[in-house]
Amino acid sequence: MAGSGGKKSPLIADRRYPASRAAQTQKQQAPKQRAPRPKRPSGSGRGGGGGNIIMRLLAGIFRFFFRLIWGIGWRVGLFAGMILFGITYYYYAQLPPLESLIDARARGSVTLLDRDGKVFAWRGETFGGQITADTVSPFLRDAIIATEDKRFYRHFGISPRGIASAVRINMSEGRGPFEGNGGSTITQQVAKLICLGVPYDQTKWKSEADYEEDCRSGGIKRKLKEIPFSMALEAKYGKHDVLTLYLNRAYLGAGARGFEAASQRYFGKSANEVDPAEAAMLAGLLKAPSYYAPTNKIERSRDRAAVVLGLMHDQGYLTDAQYEDALAHPAKLSQAAQARAGGYFADWVMETGPAFLTNDTTEDVVIRTTLDQKMQKQAEQALADVFSSKVKDGSKAEAAIVVMSADGAVRAMVGGRESQVSGAFNRATQALRQTGSTFKPFVYAAALDQGFDMNTIVEDAPLTIYVKGSGNWSPKNYDPDFMGMITMTDALVHSVNTATVRLSQVVGLDAVRKVAQDFGFASNLAEGPALALGVSESTLIEMTGAYAGILNGGSAVKPYGLIDLRIQGDDTPLMGQEGGIGERVISETAAQQLTYMMNQVIERGTGRRAKLDGWEAAGKTGTTQAARDAWFIGFTADYVVGVWMGYDDNSPLKGVTGGGIPAEIWHEVMTRISADLQPTPLQMIRPNEVAPTPGVSPGGVPTAPSYPGQIFDATGGGAQAPAPEQQPQQQQGQTLGDILMGILNGGN
Numbered sequence: 001m002a003g004s005g006g007k008k009s010p011l012i013a014d015r016r017y018p019a020s021r022a023a024q025t026q027k028q029q030a031p032k033q034r035a036p037r038p039k040r041p042s043g044s045g046r047g048g049g050g051g052n053i054i055m056r057l058l059a060g061i062f063r064f065f066f067r068l069i070w071g072i073g074w075r076v077g078l079f080a081g082m083i084l085f086g087i088t089y090y091y092y093a094q095l096p097p098l099e100s101l102i103d104a105r106a107r108g109s110v111t112l113l114d115r116d117g118k119v120f121a122w123r124g125e126t127f128g129g130q131i132t133a134d135t136v137s138p139f140l141r142d143a144i145i146a147t148e149d150k151r152f153y154r155h156f157g158i159s160p161r162g163i164a165s166a167v168r169i170n171m172s173e174g175r176g177p178f179e180g181n182g183g184s185t186i187t188q189q190v191a192k193l194i195c196l197g198v199p200y201d202q203t204k205w206k207s208e209a210d211y212e213e214d215c216r217s218g219g220i221k222r223k224l225k226e227i228p229f230s231m232a233l234e235a236k237y238g239k240h241d242v243l244t245l246y247l248n249r250a251y252l253g254a255g256a257r258g259f260e261a262a263s264q265r266y267f268g269k270s271a272n273e274v275d276p277a278e279a280a281m282l283a284g285l286l287k288a289p290s291y292y293a294p295t296n297k298i299e300r301s302r303d304r305a306a307v308v309l310g311l312m313h314d315q316g317y318l319t320d321a322q323y324e325d326a327l328a329h330p331a332k333l334s335q336a337a338q339a340r341a342g343g344y345f346a347d348w349v350m351e352t353g354p355a356f357l358t359n360d361t362t363e364d365v366v367i368r369t370t371l372d373q374k375m376q377k378q379a380e381q382a383l384a385d386v387f388s389s390k391v392k393d394g395s396k397a398e399a400a401i402v403v404m405s406a407d408g409a410v411r412a413m414v415g416g417r418e419s420q421v422s423g424a425f426n427r428a429t430q431a432l433r434q435t436g437s438t439f440k441p442f443v444y445a446a447a448l449d450q451g452f453d454m455n456t457i458v459e460d461a462p463l464t465i466y467v468k469g470s471g472n473w474s475p476k477n478y479d480p481d482f483m484g485m486i487t488m489t490d491a492l493v494h495s496v497n498t499a500t501v502r503l504s505q506v507v508g509l510d511a512v513r514k515v516a517q518d519f520g521f522a523s524n525l526a527e528g529p530a531l532a533l534g535v536s537e538s539t540l541i542e543m544t545g546a547y548a549g550i551l552n553g554g555s556a557v558k559p560y561g562l563i564d565l566r567i568q569g570d571d572t573p574l575m576g577q578e579g580g581i582g583e584r585v586i587s588e589t590a591a592q593q594l595t596y597m598m599n600q601v602i603e604r605g606t607g608r609r610a611k612l613d614g615w616e617a618a619g620k621t622g623t624t625q626a627a628r629d630a631w632f633i634g635f636t637a638d639y640v641v642g643v644w645m646g647y648d649d650n651s652p653l654k655g656v657t658g659g660g661i662p663a664e665i666w667h668e669v670m671t672r673i674s675a676d677l678q679p680t681p682l683q684m685i686r687p688n689e690v691a692p693t694p695g696v697s698p699g700g701v702p703t704a705p706s707y708p709g710q711i712f713d714a715t716g717g718g719a720q721a722p723a724p725e726q727q728p729q730q731q732q733g734q735t736l737g738d739i740l741m742g743i744l745n746g747g748n
Contacts, residue, residue, distance in 0.1 A: 084228055091232035094197055098241050101194055102248045103127045105257060108361040111568070112346050114371045115411075119336050121346035123422075124361065128260030131271050133243040139276045140259060141243070142317035143283035147308050149186040150315060153239060157187040157230035187230040187242050192216055193249040196229050247271070252285045253293035266294055268334030276318060276326040280308035294333055302330045342371050344415030344426045348541075349561040351429075357565060357574065364568040369561050370409040375673045379403055379412040380419040382668035387417060390661050397653065399662075400427035401669060402544040402642045408557035408579050410541070411639065412673075425648075432523060432537040433646060436658065437495045437606075438622030438631045439516070439534030441550065441594060444492055444500075446515040447507045448590035453690045454489045454597050458499040465501070465529050475501050475533060478623075489597045489687070493605035495621065497533055504532035518556055518585040519546040534622060543633055544642030550598070550618075551635045553683065554591035556582035589685065596684035602634065609663040610634060612670060616682040619666070621658030628652050632662035634670075637680035641669050 109126040111119055133141060145152050151159055184192070195215035205211040233242055252262035259282055263271040267278055274282065284304035285292050294301035306327060313323040332338075349369055350358045357365055379401045391397060403412035415426035425431075448454070460483040464474045475497045483496065491499035504512050512532065513525050525536045545559040560579020567574065586594075598618035601607045606621040610632060619634020628650050633642040643662040646653060656662075 084231075087228040088231045088235070091197065091229045092236050095232060095236045098237055098245070101245055102130050103258075108363040108365060109255070110350065110358055110361060110365045110367060112342075112349065112371075113366065113368045114342075114373050115369065115563075116373075117368070118373065120342050120371060120373055121422075122255055122265060123346065123350055123358070125255050125257045126261040126265065127248075127257050127364065128262075128264045128271075131244075131247055131258070131260045133240050133247065135272050136247055136259065137272055137274045137279055139279035139317075140271055140274055140282060143276075143279040143308055143312055144186070144243075144246070144286070146311040146315045146317055147283045148189070148286060150311075152186050152243075155185060155187075157185065157232075157234040158227050159185050184226075185230065186246050187233055188226050190233060190242055190245045190249065191226050191229045193246070196225055250286060251289055252282065253289035254295055266333055266337050267331065268336065275331075276309065276312070276322055277305065277329060278331040280305040280312065280326065281331040284308045294331070295337055298333065305331060336373075342373070342376050342413065343419065343421045344424070344428060345369070345371050345376065345410065345413040345561060347415075347423060347426060348410075348413060348429050352560070352562055352578075353565055353575070365565060366568050367565045368563040370405075370411060370563060371561065372403075372411040375403055375412040376414075378672035379414050379669050382672055383414055383417065383419075383665055386661060386665045386668055390664065396647060397645060397656075398427055398648055399643065399645045399665065400431070400540050401665065402428050402541050402559075403669065403673060404544050404548050404559060404640045404642075405638075406548050406552040406557075406635075406640065407581050408545055408548055408559045410559055410561045413541075413561075427644065427648075428540045428642075430539070431644070431648075432539060433629045433644065434624040435534040435536060435538050435543060436622035436624040436629060436631060437534055438543060438620050438633050438658070439536065440492060440495065440500050440532065441598060441620055442516045442519060442546070443504045443507070443512050443532045444488060444597060445519075445550070445586050445590060445594050446511045447488065447503055448593050449515065449586040450507060450511070452488065452503075452507075454487065454593045454685075455687055455690055456488045457485050458488055458491050458503050460484060460486055460491065460496045460499045463498045463501060465505070467528050470528070473529065475530075489600055492597045492620075493600045495601075495606050501529055501532050505529065515585060516546070518583075519549045520556060520558065521546065534624065540642050540644045543631070544640055547619075547633050547635060547642065548640045549585060550591055550594055551637075551640055552581060553588045554586040555584045558582060592683055592685040593690070595682055596686055598634070599682060599684060606657075606659040607632060607634065607663055609659060610667045610670075612636070612667065612674070615670075615674065615679045616684075617670070618682060618684070619663075621663060623657040623659075626652040627654075627656060630656050630658045630660065630662045632658050632666045634666060636670065636674060637682050638677060639670070639673060641666050641673075643669070 105125050105127060107124050109122060109124040111126070112121040112123070114120045149159070151161075192215055195211070198215075200211050205214075233245075237245070248258040248260070250259065251257055252259065254262075254265055256262035256265045259271040262282055262285065263269060263274055263278070266281070267274065269278075271282070281294060281301055281304070284301065284307065287304065290296070292301050292304045309318065309323055309326050312318045313320075318326070349367060353367065357363075358367075383399055383401060387395075387397075387399070398416050399414070400416065401412065401414040402410060404410050413426075413428050415421075415428045415430075416424065418424070447456070460477070462474065462482065464472050467473050477497045478495065482498070483490070483494070486494075486496065486499060488499075488503065490496075491503070509527075509529065509531055516525060516536075520542055521536070521538055522542060523536060523538050525531060541559050545557045548557040548559075549555055558579040560577055562575075562577065562579075564573035564576045566572065595618050598620055599616060601621070602610050602617050602619055607619050610617065610619055615636050617634055617636050619632060622631035622633075623629070629644065629646045630653055631642075631644050633640070635641070643665045645656065645662050645665070
């Protein structure tokens with residue numbers, strides 16, 4: 001229905017709302033119109049707005065390459081991750097049980113005990129026993145983490161931040177990125193210690209040292225191998241056991257493998273008991289074990305420990321009070337480690353035992369020895385004191401000392417002026433040197449054993465002997481004057497060469513040689529008459545052992561230092577003592593007479609500088625041709641001490657004889673080692689106690705057994721010539737002495 005004007009009448013519904021609401025309804029029903037596009041600025045068009053086009057182009061290129069790289073990268077990353085996971089799993093599957101990795105040394109160790117059962121030296125690689133991250137001292141555990149890997153508990157075996165930092169440091173110092181600092185975590189260090197799981201194979205490696213050097217080698221290839229192996233270690237064992245492996249496998253100098261062995265060696269206590277100062281010193285060794293070893297230079301080791309203490313303090317492992325106390329009271333070495341006694345002795349004992357139980361042992365061995373650590377230190381100090389006061393600075397002269405009991409037990413040994421050594425040339429056992437007049441007692445021992453006595457007359461006069469193949473030989477005395485008719489005692493007291501050679505010719509060189517060899521000379525002895533004057537070579541320990549045979553009454557002695565050897569933990573020794581007193585060489589009477597004659601060497605002869613206040617002592621000096629060697633060997637009732645001095649290159653000594661500096665060294669050593677002992681008289685026969693025996697005539701020939709002996713001045717004034725009625729009778733206008741002299745000079 002339409003109204004007037006052609007307008008539609010309102011709907012009924014419209015009447016229900018006000019006009020405004022109806023207008024709003026109509027507005028909502030109106031179609032939406034698009035907002036007008038803003039006009040371009042003037043000048044825009046095809047030739048303008050080029051910057052926006054370039055930016056859009058660059059953005060598009062960037063998006064393209066980003067999508068390309070991302071698309072390739074995540075796929076490569078996924079592939080690399082899969083490879084890393086596979087290699088890690090391979091290593092994980094190959095890793096053995098933890099217990100088999102705790103101690104995997106290819107060599108065993110040797111622990112040497114002194115005569116009182118105290119440790120004085122170690123050889124080989126010592127493993128002190130298993131410790132764990134739970135049982136070890138918390139100070140030591142914290143010191144290791146603070147020093148080596150402060151993020152140890154926050155990484156998964158490797159530290160990208162640490163590696164990046166190490167690369168930056170290496171390159172800033174002009175090295176390759178992986179040369180020098182490696183940024184290794186403790187886990188990576190364990191990977192190196194177990195050589196990425198590659199066992200030692202003697203057929204592949206020349207030595208264990210070559211094997212370990214390869215294990216420690218750096219470079220990018222090694223790092224790439226370490227990454228999955230380290231991750232496998234942590235996945236297999238966890239942080240606790242990885243740290244346990246590190247505690248037991250790390251090398252800490254002086255042959256100590258693991259912190260337990262190092263703590264026992266340096267401090268004489270378990271690694272479970274060390275305090276902050278000791279822990280810091282042990283942890284400091286990880287940087288350079290041999291360089292920072294406290295047995296090399298304690299101050300350097302303490303300086304390094306102070307750095308470690310600072311790291312522990314900065315990282316909150318030590319309180320202010322603990323830090324200050326540790327700095328104020330630095331770690332001290334144990335008595336055994338501080339002394340480092342018996343280096344030469346330990347090397348000698350190792351050589352005397354079988355190699356498979358000493359130098360090449362694969363077991364941990366304990367050797368009980370004869371060493372007296374107190375005597376060892378006294379001998380070292382005596383040598384140092386005499387050289388500092390009697391020898392000019394810078395001298396290259398060397399010396400050696402052996403202290404021995406009468407049964408051959410070696411109590412101390414100094415193989416050179418530098419005493420705290422290991423593996424050095426031992427002049428006491430390895431240097432073969434001419435013995436000089438220290439050999440003469442064995443000429444007199446042979447004569448005494450044949451029935452001559454200390455009062456027997458021998459002649460000091462010019463002598464020439466024809467030596468086949470060499471011609472005439474005429475021995476000379478140190479003193480150009482001749483003494484004429486003298487007793488055997490005086491001949492030894494004044495070390496008279498001509499009288500000694502005459503006596504050796506009467507006794508027989510074979511007899512002299514046999515006595516010397518039976519007393520322990522292992523070296524070849526000279527064949528000619530110069531044998532009597534000590535032209536043969538021997539070692540100091542052989543000579544000292546031979547003199548011990550005189551002290552013990554005439555029985556042979558084999559020097560020894562090893563008492564018994566056993567595997568660590570076993571009660572039954574695998575081997576025992578192989579030295580000591582052997583068979584008799586000369587009679588006890590002969591030995592006691594010879595002891596008196598040698599006593600007079602010290603009382604009034606060439607060895608007066610060795611005289612001891614309140615003690616009876618016997619000995620003999622020795623100086624070789626051109627003074628290349630100077631000796632003094634002697635004994636009291638308790639000990640024999642041998643001293644040698646010379647140059648390693650065999651150069652002559654200047655102003656030194658056996659009765660000089662060697663006798664003074666002997667005096668200093670014997671004074672110190674006897675300080676706590678009560679003087680004991682020597683077992684010796686004196687001149688007035690000698691029964692009548694055969695003598696030697698002025699011509700050098702033994703007289704009849706009924707000859708009553710020689711007239712001896714008991715006050716020490718020497719011998720008097722026999723009375724005329726005691727002279728041997730001439731036969732057929734010629735003395736027997738003349739006949740012998742003709743034979744000695746090549747006559748028929």
